[in-house]
Amino acid sequence: MATFKDFRNSVKPNWCPGCGDFSVQAAIQRAAANVGYEPSELAIISGIGCSGRISGYINSYGFHGIHGRALPIAQGLKMANKDLKVIASGGDGDGFAIGMGHTIHAIRRNIDITYVVMDNQIYGLTKGQTSPRSAAGFITKSTPGGAIEPSLKPLEVALTAGATFVAQGFSTDIKELTAMIEAGLNHKGFSFINVFSPCVTYNKVNTYDWFKENLTKLADIEGYDSSNREMAMQTVMRHEGLVTGVIYQDTETTSYQDKIKGYSELPLTDIDISLSEDQFDQLIKEFM
């Protein structure tokens, strides 16, 4: 059985020292090993931005696509080969700005893949512009007078869009993060995991210390029930989104692929794709 070391490759990440993304990478590698995947049966599909590079840093199949489109590529891949384990990943700009349409629809479509967002509330790779996750008043190169727009609330959006799995982690707590990615990988449906992954270069507000001070673990809230969507929404709102843990999981709803009528039991990659002569003749006759 593969260990987390088998998910390491020889590529040295080009992230800044201290970047939160290192821990997310480690957590994905550990979680993949813990749930028993082999590197060759895992594919990581990522977007564009610092965090988008993650697909190149893990020893598995990896596809670094175009900005904001990791989710449709990942869903297409999973549709082609449902035996494959698919993780989509990217930053908050990728998933909540340019790719927000895909994020909402991937959530409601509920194909069985895991989406890990590395949320640093800033555009890092383009050197420090505001993100939809930046707080109002946040000063960046593109918002010198402070951001006017309010910050997007991804957890509330996900819950509203009909998510069957919503979690949020913090990159310094690898243990908790690994456990929630494992839970996401084991979830039968779309698992949405937002991870606070601080940018040490461009975000001097939402720092490691800031998160330590402001985050609440759901595990510490007495009586928290992650199967209760209403409680999930209330708790997230009460804490202004600053919670970590598995926020909501619906284990009843079946995944998209299990609902498609006529969809092959075998992965599409394994079926004979030629039509028989009888099948073809039948199709021709329908036009006559």
Place this chain on the structure above:
Amino acid sequence: MLHQLSWKVGGQQGEGIESTGEIFSMAMNRLGYFLYGYRHFSSRIKGGHTNNKITVRPTEVRAIADDLDILVAFDQETIDVNYKELTPGSIILADAKFNPTNPEDCVAPLYAVPFTEIAAELGTSLMKNMVAIGATAALLNLDEAVFQSVVDEIFGRKGEEVVAKNIEAIERGRQAITEQIGDRVGTWEIAPADGKRRMFMIGNDAAALGALAAGSRFMAAYPITPASEIMEYMIKKLPLVGGAVIQTEDEIAAATMAIGANYGGVRAFTASAGPGLSLMMEAIGLSGMTEQPLVIFDTQRGGPSTGLPTKQEQSDLMAMLYGTHGEIPKVVIAPSTMEEAFYDTIQAFNIAEELQLPVIVMTDLQLALGKQSVEPFDYSKIEIRRGKIVDSVEDEETKEYFKRYEVTEDGVSPRVFPGLKGGIHHVTGVEHDETGKPSEAPGNRRNQMDKRMRKLQQVRFENPVYVNAPHEDADVLLVGFNSTRGALEEVQENLNAEGVKVNHAHIKLIHPFPSEEMSALMDQAKKVIVVENNATGQLANVMKMNIGGHAKTKSILKYDGTPFLPRELTNLVKEEI
């Protein structure tokens, strides 16, 4: 007896005009006639003038007729909009319900027939279309038995009574017109057909069937006119072979999802029209850069922007060739007939996988939605070729990344699918080395760019140009692409009969451009006339860019949303000669 009949039914959108045309067509098709049906419609659900013009011949029909023999009108607008197509031998059958008036300068007589009243007497005014078909049948001297099988098929599941009522409606329509015109009944009888059954389909059906036969088992698409029928056909048929369709949130998702599925190892595609194609441009670049196969249909319609969404145009050509930023190898195919829409689609999927690049199959609204008689496609001609797929790696435990982008002589690298042990590699739209890891080194960049571009030299496309060039020393070479084929064939026939030496070339492979074939044809002609449904002569410009011949190349352009008609085009060509 007529050797061609041109029949049109018109009315308000949503009142059964389409089904009237459909029932008439089905019956004529079953008698073995060749048909070409073309709908005029608007971008709204109900209301607005719509018509369905059907050209019928006992022999192959390749183009929409210029004139009309019979116009069936369910409202005054149908008469006002279409009467100029009528000739002195034509006739208008109008529903008496709207008190039709014939324009003063109309050359054809108008007969008011109580279509709606008769239908209402039989129980429902919805059957007015069947009454109109009955009146048509009388003019054509058709036995109503012809319609029995069609009515059985359409209304059979609604019960015997409904079938009987519809047959009665046809009979009543026949009686009604016979009472009015007496002996002239049967004047429009068409020479008998061979009685052979043929397919009757739209280009989108042929393309979708081609995709299914080519082994495509996943489609991702977003609804758009005039491409949606491709998706709708796949939604009906893919479940029968284990596949699936996802209607995506937009065309960007459609194209990238199809790329993801191709990466996974399934033949996947999408279909759209101009506005969707614009949204897919970045994805097309990703497919080219990451060497993931991708087949895209672009059913061209009137542009720019929302343009003329339900009208004919051929103005996406340059966008298809050059819309993506940067430089990628890409293949653009332009079928011009139903047969080509089917067989070329299979070629498109083969080329996309063999060369690991995007292939755009472009059609146009007239080809996509025009409904034609087609001889059944040939199963034995379906061949699936998937190219350099590696399904096992010797050292499964290797820690080395697989050389998915290995620099090879033909530019095509071995391809593995995720899941294969020992096949791990990286895929990225960033410039990359042979294992897919990002690399910006100048030498690597040149090697990878050259390797990708070399693939274009490997494109093997059967008959890249349809050629009918009987003259060594032609007065004129007519050139077109997509649906203008039939009209151009008729123009060639007409002018050859008048002693003008006309050759005809219809370009099916737009990119890489068949310069050799076209250059030879251009040398054989004094003049080259490129016929296109756009305002800037896009194909002519592509020809000039690839071959030259600026001095002798002329354009005939039409961009008013309507297709070229044979006689109209013959006259336009004459003016240029």
